[in-house]
Amino acid sequence: MHHLKIVAVILAMVAPAMAARPANAAQANVAVAANFTDAANEIQAVFARSTGHEAVLSFGATGQFYTQISQGAPFDVFLAADDERPALAVSEGYGVDGTVFTYAIGQLVLYSADASGVVGTETLRAGAFQKLAIANPSTAPYGRAAVEAMKALGAFDSLETKIVHGQSIAQAFQFVETGNAELGFVALGQVSQMGSGSRWIVPQEYYGPIKQDAVLLKGGEDNEAAIAFLEFLKSEEATAIIRKFGYEAGL
Amino acid sequence: MALFSIGGRALSDELWSPIWLTIQLAGITTFTLLIVGIPIAWWLAWTTSRWREVVGAIVALPLVLPPTVLGFYILVALGPQGLGGWFGHLAGVRSFAFTFEGLILGSVISSLPFMVQPVRNSFEAMGRRPLEVAATLRASPWDRFVTIALPLALPGLLTGAVLTFAHTIGEFGVILMIGGNIPGETRVLSIAVYDFVETLRWREAHILSVGMLVFSFVVILLVSLLARKSKGRAL
Numbered sequence: 001m002h003h004l005k006i007v008a009v010i011l012a013m014v015a016p017a018m019a020a021r022p023a024n025a026a027q028a029n030v031a032v033a034a035n036f037t038d039a040a041n042e043i044q045a046v047f048a049r050s051t052g053h054e055a056v057l058s059f060g061a062t063g064q065f066y067t068q069i070s071q072g073a074p075f076d077v078f079l080a081a082d083d084e085r086p087a088l089a090v091s092e093g094y095g096v097d098g099t100v101f102t103y104a105i106g107q108l109v110l111y112s113a114d115a116s117g118v119v120g121t122e123t124l125r126a127g128a129f130q131k132l133a134i135a136n137p138s139t140a141p142y143g144r145a146a147v148e149a150m151k152a153l154g155a156f157d158s159l160e161t162k163i164v165h166g167q168s169i170a171q172a173f174q175f176v177e178t179g180n181a182e183l184g185f186v187a188l189g190q191v192s193q194m195g196s197g198s199r200w201i202v203p204q205e206y207y208g209p210i211k212q213d214a215v216l217l218k219g220g221e222d223n224e225a226a227i228a229f230l231e232f233l234k235s236e237e238a239t240a241i242i243r244k245f246g247y248e249a250g251l
Numbered sequence: 252m253a254l255f256s257i258g259g260r261a262l263s264d265e266l267w268s269p270i271w272l273t274i275q276l277a278g279i280t281t282f283t284l285l286i287v288g289i290p291i292a293w294w295l296a297w298t299t300s301r302w303r304e305v306v307g308a309i310v311a312l313p314l315v316l317p318p319t320v321l322g323f324y325i326l327v328a329l330g331p332q333g334l335g336g337w338f339g340h341l342a343g344v345r346s347f348a349f350t351f352e353g354l355i356l357g358s359v360i361s362s363l364p365f366m367v368q369p370v371r372n373s374f375e376a377m378g379r380r381p382l383e384v385a386a387t388l389r390a391s392p393w394d395r396f397v398t399i400a401l402p403l404a405l406p407g408l409l410t411g412a413v414l415t416f417a418h419t420i421g422e423f424g425v426i427l428m429i430g431g432n433i434p435g436e437t438r439v440l441s442i443a444v445y446d447f448v449e450t451l452r453w454r455e456a457h458i459l460s461v462g463m464l465v466f467s468f469v470v471i472l473l474v475s476l477l478a479r480k481s482k483g484r485a486l
Contacts, residue, residue, distance in 0.1 A: 064449045130345045136432060138450045164349045164431030175431065179331040180348040 026225035027054045029074055031065040033081035033212065034135075034170035035106060035142055035187035039245040040079065046241070047232050053225035061168035063139025069094050069217060076220025077229055079103060079212070081169070082141035086215035099216035103233045104247035106210035107188040108145045108202040113177055118198040123183070124155045129162065133175040133184035136165045141210055143169070146185035148207040188246035212247070266455060268435050269443035270462075276351070276439060277419040280358040281366075284415050285408070287359065288366035293396075295367070296374035311368070313361045318424025325357045326429045349431035354439070357429050358419045365414040373407025374400065410477050417470040420463075 032040045037059050044055045055077075058065075062081040069075055069089060078095070080086050083102065089095035112118045117129075135143035143165070150156040166172030169187055176184035191199055214233060220226030232238055239250030295307055313321060326348055329335035335347035347353040381403060385395045401408070423441040430437035432446070440459060447456035 061449070067449050067451060070451075131349060131431075133431070136446070138446065164433055167427065167432070175348075178326060179336075180326065180329070180346045181431075182345065 025052045025054065026223060027056060028076040028220060028223050028225035028229050029056050029058065030077040030079060030226075030229060031069065031073070031075040032057050032059050032079045033062045033065075034059045034140075034168040035081055035189050036079055036104065036212065037170065037190070038193065039104075039189055039242055039247070042241050042245075043233070043238050046237060047229060050237070051225075051228050051232065053228050055225065055229050059168075059170065061136065061139040062141055063136075064168070074219060075217055076223045076226035077214065078217055079214045079233075080141075081106065081210065081212050083211040083213040084141075086213040089215050089217065093218070095215040095217055096221050099230065100213050101230075101234070102211050103214045104189075104212040104242050104249050106142065106212055106247055107204070108142060108149060108185055108207060108210065109188045109191060110183060110200045110202060111173070111176055111186050111191050111197060112183050112199070113179060113197045114182070115196065115198050117182060118200045120200045121153055121155075123200065124150065124153060124159065127155075127158055127162070129182040131164050131175075131181035131183075132159060132162045133164050133166055133172040133181040135169040135172045135185075136167055139167070140169055141212075142185065142187050143172070145207040145210055149185070149202050152206040192244075192246035262458070265434075266443075266458060269438050269440045269459070272351075272435060272438065273420055273440040276354055276358060277416045279355055280362060280419045281412050281416045283355065283359050284362060284366040285412060288363065288411065288415075289370055289408075292367045292370035292374060293400075295371045297379075307371075311364045314364045318361065318422075319428065321361055322357070322425040322428030325353075325360065325425060329353050329356070329429060348429050349433060349437060351436055353429055354426060354437055357425045358422055361422060361425050362415045362418045365418045366411040369407045369410040369414065370404060371407075373404040373410075376407075377403045406477050406480055410474055413470060413474055413477070417467065421467070 030040075040057055040059075044057055047053065047055055058075070062085055065073075065075070065078060065080070066085045066089070069078060070092065078086060078089060083100075086095060086100045090097055090100060110118050110123065117123070134146040137143035137147045147156065150159055164175060164181055166175055169190065172184050173186045173190050175181040176186070185202075188199075188201060191197065214230060216226060216230055234250070236250070242249035291306075291310060295303060295310070327333050329347040331339070331346050335353070336345065339345055339347055344350070347356070377400065381399050382395050385399050390398070420440065422439075423445070426437065426439055426442060427445070430439070430442060432438050432442055438446075440463065444456050444459050444463070447453070447459070
């Protein structure tokens with residue numbers, strides 16, 4: 001008797017929430033590269049408003065997501081920070097053939113929470129700092145781009161001992177924001193909407209282009225919301241948001 | 252450094268460095284906690300202060316707090332705006348995050364209950380009698396502590412030391428948040444395993460993980476044997 005009462009109470013609480021969703025609305029689980037967090041949140045809100053579908057976002061490093069996906073993580077869509085893992089996902093049978101496209105091209109910035117912390121290449125060459133945060137180069141494309149840029153500038157050897165790795169670009173950014181590292185290589189998308197701090201946009205010639213590809217995963221092949229979300233990413237509305245956050249998009 | 256070989260292949264520096272670093276971290280943490288933990292356990296065992304259980308609860312906090320909460324506070328504390336920055340200023344460093352010293356502090360805090368609880372328990376199990384008897388024989392307080400209390404509490408001390416060592420080796424969450432994954436400085440075993448898994452280098456991940464599995468089993472067995480022994484003594 002007692003148990004029935006509890007079940008009834010739970011049902012009474014849950015039922016209105018369930019009823020509130022439109023009959024045709026679906027839900028898609030989306031794995032999002034950490035650098036794209038802010039843009040993805042804004043896109044998610046607009047997507048929900050215009051389609052009624054819900055995109056549930058998870059954020060992390062591209063390499064970590066790929067490992068999880070290869071072990072059957074329940075994601076329907078993968079927004080990577082590179083063009084390697086989505087292609088690999090298709091060739092390894094985790095992604096749907098023909099669904100890969102570039103949703104954004106990222107830009108690397110050298111960032112400091114201090115308004116006068118970053119001037120340009122001379123900031124790196126002078127080396128007047130103790131810690132430089134980057135994303136883990138083996139799992140995060142922005143980390144790899146940061147290493148490429150330092151090597152191209154001839155500053156890598158002198159800076160190597162000052163480098164600290166965040167597990168994702170989000171943690172690298174956090175290390176700089178908390179002041180534990182004076183400088184960090186992060187994505188322009190993370191800092192473009194911020195009024196404080198100082199930054200230097202690393203010229204594209206110093207690192208391989210950060211082509212961020214999206215792919216529909218096998219788990220989401222028949223998921224209406226997942227397919228709609230990828231379509232929506234290509235829309236004028238979404239690419240405008242992506243550009244606003246400092247990426248190239250809609251090429 | 253090819254001190255060990257597995258399957259005919261030498262254990263590379265990339266694998267050996269986190270193992271050695273982790274052993275150093277666990278060793279220093281255990282030593283530090285013996286010095287810090289024994290007085291706390293002693294006080295908790297004998298005090299009549301009404302703050303006793305409050306202090307006991309604070310010591311036990313790391314047992315139940317998520318490592319992320321500990322990691323968050325330790326990161327802030329180590330940083331330029333925290334105590335770490337203040338001390339660091341004297342030593343000429345900006346922040347103790349991402350340093351081996353920072354990891355020691357984090358490990359000491361998160362392993363505190365693993366040292367204090369078993370030592371406190373064995374002091375309490377010993378009771379006041381042996382100390383009172385020694386006092387009537389005019390043993391000084393320090394003499395009583397060193398020649399009576401410490402030897403009687405030895406199983407508890409050993410249990411505390413083994414648990415602290417093992418727990419530090421197994422620590423992950425706090426170190427992920429304050430470490431920065433620097434090879435030879437903060438890239439300890441658990442972080443290395445995580446990295447190898449995430450980069451699909453499972454051969455390396457397996458080598459380290461099997462080692463951890465065997466080690467952890469031996470530790471648990473050792474602690475159980477110690478517990479049996481101390482029970483036998485109490486009877």
